[in-house]
Amino acid sequence: MSTAHDVTDATFADEVLNSQDTIMVDFWAEWCGPCRAVSPILDAIAAENVGKIKIVKLNVDDNPQTAMKYQITSIPAMYVFKGGEVVKKVIGAKPKPALESDLAEFLA
């Protein structure tokens, strides 16, 4: 299973919005095949970029409030948060080089 930490509706503000770090939230669900496919790729990116970006997961079935707040209509959705704001949105499962390219500004 994924090495990424789970966040919830209850912990989102503390762990993501109020964090000093650059955090990518991976919105996913059990029934979402592409979510499962991209999960190990995100784990690898996180492992290779410790200190630059942190990756956490939010299950949209269990946490509808946060999913609705950010108007998630397609998953996997990977939103990058900095200082409480969404600074980048990546939608859909992509191969590792494509994701690294999308996240280049955070991985530099």
Add this chain to the structure above:
Amino acid sequence: MRQLIIIGSGPAGYTAAIYAARANLAPLLIASSVEAGGELMKTTEVENYPGFAEGIQGPELMLAMQAQAERFGTEIILDDVTGLELEGEVKRVTLGNGDVHEALTVIFATGSAYRKLGIEDETRLSGHGVSWCATCDGFFFRQKTIAVVGGGDSAMEEATFLTKFADKVYVIHRKDTLRASKTMQDRALSDPKIEFLWNKEVAHIYGDDLVTGIGVVDVTDASESTIELSGLFVAIGADPRTHLVHGQLDLTAEGTIAVDGRTSRTNIAGVFAAGDVIDPTYRQAVTAAASGTVAALDAEHYLAGLSKALVDSAVQQPVGASA
């Protein structure tokens, strides 16, 4: 060096792997990093694949095919092919992680990719109300009004599936007759939540952060109208994934890889193609599976005709094969 590399992990790729593995060709199958399993991973009920009287879920069917291929010794890599050198005796396949694999034969079974409408804002709003996968994204449109564009079986299936979530589903088709099978047509036509808009094309998609509506044009009288909705599912067919072989393999007028008659042989010796990437007409899981068999048997026949020394240099013990 190996005897055979299979590129693609849909029914064609896995069936080729099953036959090739059982013929002791020790195939390596490149399955894609995020799209392993092909198009059936994105569907729910598969009711027309023979052998399943009660139907089977798409992902379940693909996982079963994968397990069957692995049982007989297929090695599977979850990565993408980024380069191909197909000419000559030894074919070279380059992967996303930089590794290069060599083989005496290649079976190309990459299928086809969902076609886009090609209109402004379609890409911008992709994932924000525009989708190509009802089973993936239907969940997010509960009690909303949405539309499906298309007139084939996929469009009918998506529309019917989406009635589980949406309050209203428009089916927008640019003709006044459907391509879909009678069973699928009747199901959609008789569904009270589905309304058909005939002879219409989507010309605009509206919305800043999320889709709020679409503009449609009537193809008979050019009249325009706007429909308020939250989701647009595009189901207008698919384009064969041939970009990796442009300039190497001959293509047909429909853009599929050209094969010799009913064989899987391409214009390059030792290179075979199977599944939706060669079939612009039928494009069913079972026709793809059958064409995977053809490719495996063609590859086996080709290898049997090569010099013993050459094949011996490529023969490996199958990985994890059972008796």
